[in-house]
Amino acid sequence: MKQNRLGKTNCIVSRIGCGGIPIQRATLEDAKKIIDAMEEHHMNFIDTARGYTTSESLFGKALVGRREKFFLATKSMARTYEEMKKDIQQSLTLLNTSYIDLYQCHNLKIGEDYQGALEALKEAKREGKIHHIGITSHSLEMLMSILDSNEFETIQFPYNLLERQAEELFKKAYERNMGIIAMKPFAGGAIQDYSLGLKFILNHPYISVVIPGMENERQVHENASVSEGKYTLDELERIEEIRLKLNQEFCRRCGYCKPCSVGIDIPTCFILEGYDERYQLKEWAKSRYDQMKVPASSCIECHLCETRCPYQLKIVNKLKEVVQRFEK
Ligand code: SF4
Ligand code: SF4
Structure with missing residues (x-):
């Protein structure tokens, strides 16, 4: 599998990584087979989260004896110093490791105070418990606002055939040498043609790694077999078909509908x-x-x-x- 440099982290990661949401449904045996298949394809990037119930612990157990071969990214919704410090320790324990390659502030929203959490992340970095600090968000405005802060080495944002609002954000982040992680490549499962959905992202010039969720080894093999390159006429037609079909029913999480009169998110x-x-x-x-x-x-x-x-x-x-x- 093609490898990429993850921006200013200077770490080399596979172009396709494993998104850690669906593994919550998997058994430990499934998780081990996923890791086996990832090793086979030189797919080294894993993205999980404190909030994904069993995800961190399944990866931690499945990685025993081969942790060094993988780049581990996780994240926490903690916003205070104490909560983040606790979550980092919990991630280290569950992932069964002495260090985490990338720890991300998870799902930051505009206006949220995250300085305490950032302090805890910087401290953990100084102590060698984490190696790099990143940020994930569904808010374009939020990520645009941190680009020049120099606090984060990577950004993570949704990108797929239907959700392309991050084009400008990715360009700016790339110019600033940040690592760019594309989440939700299948628009949360709305795009059923996984191969085409992935190819669309692999053709993007700025994205460092894309993280489709995987819950069994078959999906690892299928995703690894997708190649970038020119689209066939048939593929271009299918891209248009998918856009037309889902255009008026799929929520892009852009947030333009806010604020709701009664505060519904x-x-x-x-x-x-x-x-x-x-x-x-x-x-x-x-x-x-x-x-x-x-x-x-x-x-x-x-x-x-x-x-x-x-x-x-x-x-x-x-x-x-x-x-x-x-x-x-
Ligand atoms: S419902 Fe709101 S978040 Fe979803 S696409 Fe419409 S404006 Fe954007
Ligand atoms: S109350 Fe209902 S209709 Fe009114 S803004 Fe909120 S979600 Fe929309």
């Missing part, structure tokens, strides 16, 4: 719905949904959000489906 509702519907991560999605401050059932149907959505999504109706899924 609309894009997060749809992200969690996708995890439940397409990845069958019911319990995890439901527990995340239950932590949301304002449930979808609070919608007063003012339709203001719909006037702001550039994709004309029928948000009110879609939220009713979310209520059926998580609140009934």
